[in-house]
Amino acid sequence: GQQLNQSPQSMFIQEGEDVSMNCTSSSIFNTWLWYKQEPGEGPVLLIALYKAGELTSNGRLTAQFGITRKDSFLNISASIPSDVGIYFCAGQLFKAAGNKLTFGGGTRVLVKP
């Protein structure tokens, strides 16, 4: 099946820093999604991308749908402590059976000690 490789697996942030993470796929998707999961909670949708090349922002978050449709990145600007959590990318094919999402392995964002 399709695989999504998400990197880095984990990162430390310092308040005020910009951080980036990305996701690559072995095949194309029609939709890219970015979710955030906090401890003890389910994933919450941050940004949805529907068109190759699309660049979309949600507050301090910016995500882009790669032009090849096989990758996406998420950028967090001016990070703050509450940005800590696990960020997941997910890809979806148009009219996929059951609206199926394929998830990356997640990027764990931690605060620098």
Add this chain to the structure above:
Amino acid sequence: NAGVTQTPKFRVLKTGQSMTLLCAQDMNHEYMYWYRQDPGMGLRLIHYSVGEGTTAKGEVPDGYNVSRLKKQNFLLGLESAAPSQTSVYFCASSLRGGGETQYFGPGTRLLVL
């Protein structure tokens, strides 16, 4: 609106025992999903339903059964639990398919000894 709720929050089972996880949504969504989340592997789809009375297999259906007798509820059953089923289980729902946003519940943590 409570959104998507899951019960129980946490459960410990012995190998061979059975149990049912309950998911409920109050958003009148047609589609419902069960995922499992394991470290470093993102979320993988177990089963899904595109409407009341219908179910279909996802990516990792073996060892699980589901039922959707009422539109608002989606049950996940383990007939004979195995240690490999130790995981965090998430339920999600979406209004319909075609790229509609999936909303996740808070998860059920299951430990099989």
